[in-house]
Amino acid sequence: MERDTFLKVVLPTVVLLIAITSVLIVTGLASENPDGFEWALFEWAGVEEPSGSYGGLFTFLGSGPVADAIAGGIGIIIVLLLAYVFFRYSSRNSE
Numbered sequence: 001m002e003r004d005t006f007l008k009v010v011l012p013t014v015v016l017l018i019a020i021t022s023v024l025i026v027t028g029l030a031s032e033n034p035d036g037f038e039w040a041l042f043e044w045a046g047v048e049e050p051s052g053s054y055g056g057l058f059t060f061l062g063s064g065p066v067a068d069a070i071a072g073g074i075g076i077i078i079v080l081l082l083a084y085v086f087f088r089y090s091s092r093n094s095e
Contacts (some may be wrong), residue, residue: 019080023072 041047058071
């Protein structure tokens with residue numbers, strides 16, 4: 001296999017598959033239960049949990065594990081595209 005084919009087709013495909021797999025694994029690890037510090041503030045110290053008015057960028061997806069996975073995937077793809085554009089235009093050996 002030629003080096004150009006590897007760099008232009010195989011490597012981005014592998015990176016994308018790893019990113020998608022990571023999103024699916026990490027989504028299952030998220031918990032809605034408060035950690036120890038939050039529990040101590042809300043239950044023991046009597047501090048009210050703040051309610052913000054900003055729901056986030058992906059509120060149109062609703063809530064649940066599928067929506068979390070989709071939002072995480074969209075976020076990873078956006079970050080990968082921004083990194084690609086940045087490094088592509090900042091490299092000295094641009095084609």
